[in-house]
Amino acid sequence: MGRLRFKTLTFWLTLGISLIFVAVFLVVTFIQSRSVIEEQAYTLNRSLALRYEERVTDYLQQIETEVLTLAADRTRIETLYTQSPSRLETGFERWEESHENRRYDFVALSFFESGRCLLSLSYTPELNQLPCEQLIKQHGSFQYKGWKLLEVGGEQLAVYSVPLYLHDSGKIVGQLLSGMRLGGNRYLLSSILVKSDNLRHLALFDGDRVLSRLQPELESSNSVMAQDLVLSNGLTPLGPQLRIGLLADASAQRQLRDALAETLLYGCLLALVVSLLSSFLLSSAVDRQLQQLISLTRLANRQSNTRWPQSYIREFNLIGEEIIAIVNRLKEREQTLEGVNQRLSQNIEEKRQILQHLMQTQERERLRLSNELHDDMAQLLVAVRMHLQLQRQELEQARLPQQNLQLAAELIDNIYDTVYNRIRMLRPYELSDFGLGVSLTSLPAVNLLEQLDYAVEFDIEQSRPLKPDLVSNLYRIAQEALSNVTRHAGGTWVLVRLRDEPDGLRMTIADDGVGFMSEQNGGVETSGFGLMGIRERAGHLNAQVEIHSDHGVSIDLLIPPEYAYSFVDLCEGPGGAPT
Structure with a gap:
């Protein structure tokens, strides 16, 4: 269903209000005019009844005069x-x-x-x-x-x-x-009747009882007579019981009523035409102002310093000026925000590039340190251990004490193990030799979790070649996540999942620990440096990261194929799925 225009709504609303006003006016006028006509008819009948009562009195006075003449x-x-x-x-x-x-x-x-x-x-x-x-x-x-x-x-x-x-x-x-x-005396009523009065009914009453009548319509019941006829005051010499009842012809009232109805009809038609015209003019005027307001608002949205042209409606001028001023201010602020957003985007991009450079530099430095430790320190320690071994053999042949030499050999072994672990932490050789899946199972934190009685579950289904930078960052993310588990989780189970999916590469690390901000052991903060580092690396990888804490903590990363794999076959969909 289409939406109504304001012009149409204003037209129908104004027309409806006008028609309601006209209808109320017509109904009130009709009721009041009918009441006035009925009151006038009653007044006419009342005055005629009094006049005919006077005629009856005159008739009685004539009889009285005749009787007095006889008695005289x-x-x-x-x-x-x-x-x-x-x-x-x-x-x-x-x-x-x-x-x-x-x-x-x-x-x-x-x-x-x-x-x-x-x-x-x-x-x-x-x-x-x-x-x-x-x-x-x-x-x-x-x-x-x-x-x-x-x-x-x-x-x-x-x-x-x-x-x-x-x-x-x-x-x-x-x-x-x-x-x-008095009963049935039509002669009396005929004597006092004046034809020009146009009476429909004329009767002589004794209280509510009909004594004489001129029209046969009066042969109805007494209650009907009392309702239909207008009675006189009973001021004849015969007392208040004797009254004249009559009903004048209503043709004049009918003519007046017909004339009033005709006048109201023409007035209604005229009011309808005026209402239509006024509603159309009002809605058109308001619509023109609104269209002008809309056009200037759009213009102000495109151009600055737009001005409202003055019209003949003061309120629309005030509204238009205020709206244009608001739009201009919003436009200025929008331009200011665009500049700020541009600078902010530039700063974020610079920060991202710096962070990327720092992480790459950090990885290169770790690789360099691991290589140096492996090539220099490890070889030196191996050489020292070999010399100590030869020295111990010579001491055994000479049957001399070997305790200090044994302690030195054990110390060299500890130093070698420590250097080897540091080399693995800086750059595990599995990343280059066996890939990310094997490296995740060899994380030092895995051994520590098993020592803490955790059940560590691996779900590795990943075979496609990954980008070298991605491998290092995912390894560091897993390293940080498992370190958080060892420090804060307090659970019994850990899941590490790595899969190739149609949408890309997905890595999930979940545990059944206390979760975020638990009252036990402080919990894991969503704004901690470990999780911040995970989010930073995920952003660097263009990955979608979701971190939940319902029953434990779940970290889920999804890297799109174009950012995860070394190459994407054009004949394949995302994640290697055939198209």
Whole structure:
């Protein structure tokens, strides 16, 4: 998967943030606008409900005016009061018919002394079964003047009552009741309805119970009615139980909601275009600055004293100047380090050449000393020993004491053995006569290890001709390693391995002693002079050296074929393996 460019990442990141902001803005705006629209719709329905409640109040006041007009005719009241029961009903009908434009649904007349009750209905067949006496009884007090909400014979009635007085005495002789039917009174709702209000539902409520309605949709349950309709405050003369409930047409709200949705849609598209454009411009501007920064950084890496060209973004100017300054300083330090490394490499090479010269000089000096000791001192000692032998034979023939001569001969033998051992240490003749493998088995340290009860194991599988300088150095490395074992290891077993391998010549010397820095006998230090000498000689031989101390010490050297053998056949791989 390919890595994204910073420009692409910046573009998508900026666009994503912008889109999230736009989405949050749209959601919040939609929720708030919907809440405002619903609040406006509720306010409209509320104001209409109060207005229709006032119209109901006006309608009741008109009925009240009609009833008061009837009760104000004192002459007719006295006439009705004094008439016989047979003529009372006829007189009451004529009295009522004398008043036109009647809004009430019924009117009842009752005189206390005669106990008569007369009821007149006004085009309301639903009230034909209304008992007059029960209406008077339900109403109660005959002196009460005003509106009451009564339920008589299963009908919910709005009743206005007024007492009847005699003109001369002022005596209350009866009661006049009038009102209208509330249950199923579509005429009342139609009378107060204004078509321009665009109402969907209009209903008259007694508490939560529907009394009258104009739309059949209101035939649902009471709980649904209470949730759907907006009710008035119940400020009519009939008390707080009687309220108007309505629901205006929501077409205006729908139009406003549609217009808002359309506005939000176009606003969203505009915001999307602006977000795309701003994200592209911002990412392009940042990418140009970054590309310029990268180019100048590369230029500063190749050239010194590079300067940052000023741009219109202050922060990028500061970053660019700082980065260019850092690159220039690093470039200067790199050049300084290159000079130091060059001098250091030169010093190391000089040191290596000096060390190589010293080791070669040391080997030549050892060879010279061994030859001189062998040619001069050893021959002289042999001559002295021969003369002493002849002298001893003469003394034996003369039968003279031989003790001093015997001591001198033994002393000469010791001197000869010492000189011979020194010659072997300086330059063993096996190196020249029998090679490295035989010389390793004849190291003086091997005899010493066997005297210390070490089991010395040799694994020699080497037959290819080696370079003379390599032979001497490997011999000295083995000599130093075995000397360390005798002094520090404290073990019981030593392995000396020399093999021709495909990767080159490998020599391994291992023991089962205490290892490096052990608490017993001080251990072997990794930075000791013996190991330092081994590493120096290995470096001189271009060998790979590994020194481990897990259970004892293991020294492993691998010399590549081109540095180990006197010649490398071009038809062979490393170590003599056929290609």
